[in-house]
Amino acid sequence: MCPTSPPRRWDGSHAGTHRPRALHVAPDSPTRLLRTAQSGTCRLCGNRLEWYQRSDGRPIGLHPTELTTRTVPARCRWHLSRGVAHPAGDGSAWCRIPHHLICPGLDTTTLTPPLNELRRQLALRTRRLIDAGAHTPPSAQPPPQPAAVCRPSRPIAHLLYGYYLADRPLEDIRCVAQTRTRHRCPHPVHHPSAPSGIWRLHSPSPGYGQLTLPGAAMALYDLSHLPYAEQLRWRTQRCPHHAAARGAADLALTGWEVFDPLLHHQHIHTRLPDRVRRRKGRQE
C-alpha cells in the first residue's frame, strides 16, 4: 500500500482534498484591506464601483475600470499604488477616476466628451436597473422611521485627539477583520469585557481647528481617556480578539469619517442618548 498517493477521481484529477491557501497581509503593507471584497454599488445610481483607501485612510469609490489619460483631465486622474489610491496620474497612459465625477445620480459639471458619454452609458444602466426593480433611487425611498429609542444613528466619538463620525449606531459597529473561515468577523467593536467610553456633552473648541456652532454643546462618545491601544482598536474597528490578532486582514473599510461640524451638522445632538440620561437620573 502506498500511503502517500492522494485520492484521485476516475479522470485522474485530485479528489476534494484542496485546502484553501492561507493568505497573510505583508507586515510592510500600507493597507490591511483585502481587494477581493471591496466592490460595491453606488447608492445614488446603482452602478458598480470599487472602494479603496487613500493615503490618509479615508475611503474613495473609483469607477471599476481604467480609462485612457487622454480622455480624463489631469485634475480628475487617480492611480493605485500598493492597494492605496492617490489623486494623480502615475505617468502611464491609463488612470482611474472617482465614481462621483461621472455618477448619473449627481448634477456633475461637464467634463470631456468621452466622460460625458461614459456618464450617459451609466445613466442608461441606472434606468434599466430601476425598470427591473433592482435599484431604488434615494428620492423614491420612504423616509426613515424615527427610532423608538433615542440613540444617535451616527454618533460622534472623541478618540486619538480627533473627532470622528461613525456610520451607524455605536452598538452596531462591527469588526472589519477577516476570520479564519474567510468571513467578516461578526463581533461588535463595543464589547462588554473591554473598557468603555463615556457619553458626555461637549462644546467643540476653536483651538482644535474645527468650527464651533454658536452655543451648541454636542453629545459625543468620549474614548480619549482609554489607553492608546484601546483607542486604536476603536479607530481600526476591531473586536478585542482581532485587535490582538495583528495578522488578520481587513474585509471592509472602517466606517469612521473625520467629523466636520459644517458637513455633518445634522448628526449633532445636543442631548445625551435616552439610556444614558435615565442612568444619570437614577444616580441623582
Ligand SMILES: [Zn+2]
Ligand atoms: Zn453613482
Ligand SMILES: [Zn+2]
Ligand atoms: Zn473580530
